[in-house]
Amino acid sequence: AGSGAGADMRTEISTAAAFVTRLLRAAGGVGEEQLRCFRECLQEAMREHYKHHWFPLVPSKGSGYRCIRINHKMDPLIGKAAGMIGLSHERLFQLLPSELTLWVDPFEVSYRIGEDGSICVLYESPQPGGKAAKQLESRTSCKEEWRTGRSSPSKSYNMMTVSS
DSSP states (O other): OOSSHHHHHHHHHHHHHHHHHHHHHHHHSHHHHHHHHHHHHHHHHHHHHHHHHHOOTTTTTHHHHHHHEEESSSOOOHHHHHHTTOHHHHHHHHHSSEEEEEEHHHHHEEESSSSTOOOEEEOOOOOOOSSSHHHHHHHHHHGGGTTTTSOOOOGGGGGOOOOO
């Protein structure tokens, strides 16, 4: 890939795609070659989907558009990549968490499993311009809004640790 916006989101996209691929691998029953293909297809689908929706200067802009979500409906990007390796949506629902939200934003990739699970950061890099600490606060609080009104303790979701 050349320069421009596309080049800047490589790390975030590969982090997110690797994470979903790891979830599939952990569930078992999918071959390594299929997983490799799935990961590449997912990255390609994300690159295409995010192309005109990536704003490093305003990282939260378009966050909802880039958010990957499984919630009784399969995320179309995951569904598309799975279709390439012959996995049906039904099979995906068996392999992946039934509630998964993955935020892919400039400088940060984070996820939550379960509607009231805690949010875990997969990738974070300081923003150019030195305003990192300030922006970090506002980014965290914007994600906290998702959880307001749901104070039930997260059940067994926090048992899954992510090793990088």
